[in-house]
Amino acid sequence: MDNNQSLFERAQRVIPGGVNSPVRAFKAVGGTPRFVQRAQGPYFWDANGKQYIDYIGSWGPIILGHGHPAVVEAVQKAMLDGFSFGAPTEREVELAEEILKLVPSMDMVRLVSSGTEAAMSAIRLARGATGRKKLIKFEGCYHGHADALLVKAGSGLATNGLATSAGVPPEVVQHTLVLEYNNILQLEEAFALHGPELACLMIEPIAGNMNFVRASVPFMRRCRELCTAHGALFVFDEVMTGFRVHLGGAQAVYAQQIPGFEPDMTVMGKVIGGGMPLAAFGGKREVMNLLAPLGAVYQAGTLSGNPVATACGLATLKEIQQPGFWAGLEAKTQSLVDGLKAAAAQADVPFSADCQGGMFGFFLFPDLPQNYATVMKTDSAKFNTLFHGLLDRGIYIAPALYEAGFVSAAHTDADIAATVAAAAEVFQLLSK
Numbered sequence: 001m002d003n004n005q006s007l008f009e010r011a012q013r014v015i016p017g018g019v020n021s022p023v024r025a026f027k028a029v030g031g032t033p034r035f036v037q038r039a040q041g042p043y044f045w046d047a048n049g050k051q052y053i054d055y056i057g058s059w060g061p062i063i064l065g066h067g068h069p070a071v072v073e074a075v076q077k078a079m080l081d082g083f084s085f086g087a088p089t090e091r092e093v094e095l096a097e098e099i100l101k102l103v104p105s106m107d108m109v110r111l112v113s114s115g116t117e118a119a120m121s122a123i124r125l126a127r128g129a130t131g132r133k134k135l136i137k138f139e140g141c142y143h144g145h146a147d148a149l150l151v152k153a154g155s156g157l158a159t160n161g162l163a164t165s166a167g168v169p170p171e172v173v174q175h176t177l178v179l180e181y182n183n184i185l186q187l188e189e190a191f192a193l194h195g196p197e198l199a200c201l202m203i204e205p206i207a208g209n210m211n212f213v214r215a216s217v218p219f220m221r222r223c224r225e226l227c228t229a230h231g232a233l234f235v236f237d238e239v240m241t242g243f244r245v246h247l248g249g250a251q252a253v254y255a256q257q258i259p260g261f262e263p264d265m266t267v268m269g270k271v272i273g274g275g276m277p278l279a280a281f282g283g284k285r286e287v288m289n290l291l292a293p294l295g296a297v298y299q300a301g302t303l304s305g306n307p308v309a310t311a312c313g314l315a316t317l318k319e320i321q322q323p324g325f326w327a328g329l330e331a332k333t334q335s336l337v338d339g340l341k342a343a344a345a346q347a348d349v350p351f352s353a354d355c356q357g358g359m360f361g362f363f364l365f366p367d368l369p370q371n372y373a374t375v376m377k378t379d380s381a382k383f384n385t386l387f388h389g390l391l392d393r394g395i396y397i398a399p400a401l402y403e404a405g406f407v408s409a410a411h412t413d414a415d416i417a418a419t420v421a422a423a424a425e426v427f428q429l430l431s432k
């Protein structure tokens, strides 16, 4: 009796596709999604009681591992004081102060409940602040599912982007320009054509929704220069990378390579909630003061700054500031990546991999890709063999080749070694 299968059948009768977010359905890789019964540290157990080493961590938030005692205690304590008030609390102020301390490009921040909401609100604010309509995004970057962001490139820069979802009228995406990631020439062309109409440029600085692809330093520098020159706001979507690739987010990583570098606005989520629904967007004071109730840009939320979620986020942010935390996390992630590379080389499987902080990606070809089109050239049959081979061996990676992976502070050296050993077996299957 497969409890995952029977739960999935039950789920499909009452929830579209049996899941509340599409990638959970294993549609890309086939097979039955694992229904999680409970999780602890770097592991979770499915409905059959089978244990997995978890490299998704709720798609990033679980940077401390599941059920970290300090986080659990903070959440339990907060719950006893009430779940939600619809009135302000001290903890929201504390969390805002903490975020601004760690990400100094922001003067002010507003808390919301999901990354989608944060990105959508940031764009409304950018449009309100500039009085302009157009925005730039990049193919393969995901910024949540707001209508104006569900768009892919049209046939050329002169044509409008195309909606990637039914239910999004062409008029709603007509102001969204979709460009190729890391393509400086195209970026320059877009600013030359549309500069005065651009409200903002939004980017995943290290893209985690087309597996793991870094924006090159020259590309990032050019984005910054062009936004400044044309008066468009440069918006970093750090929902995935914030507090995940570095204590100061991806912007701190780029600031090490581009002196004085900072974005105008930042969108955050995932780790700041520690696994609870919490996200944020922030930026310079003069822009943030345009938000309601001070300004004319409306934005609101019944559960925004939720007292239990903020307790979870605060406890998580406190733990990731402990001495040695980042060095430890980086070393683990690096040893996973190095181990996978060595195992693939041993089996003669073309392979490349990259990581930053506690986030990683790997590819079944020899060179790291620079954009979405290259990522999507991955042999999906081979990826599926790898995915299911690992799953059978108790290793849970993202069930799609265009997703990044995550290591938590709770993963042990033995977990990493077991993962590399499992991968070595599966690479043998791939090399045949």
Ligand SMILES: *Cc1c(COP(=O)(O)O)cnc(C)c1O
Pocket (backbone or CB within 6 Å): 113, 114, 115, 116, 117, 119, 142, 143, 144, 145, 204, 208, 209, 237, 238, 239, 240, 269, 270, 279
């Ligand atoms: C996950 C993610 C989002 C969307 O966040 P939700 O909380 O799922 O709405 C937006 N941007 C990036 C970069 C993400 O990784």
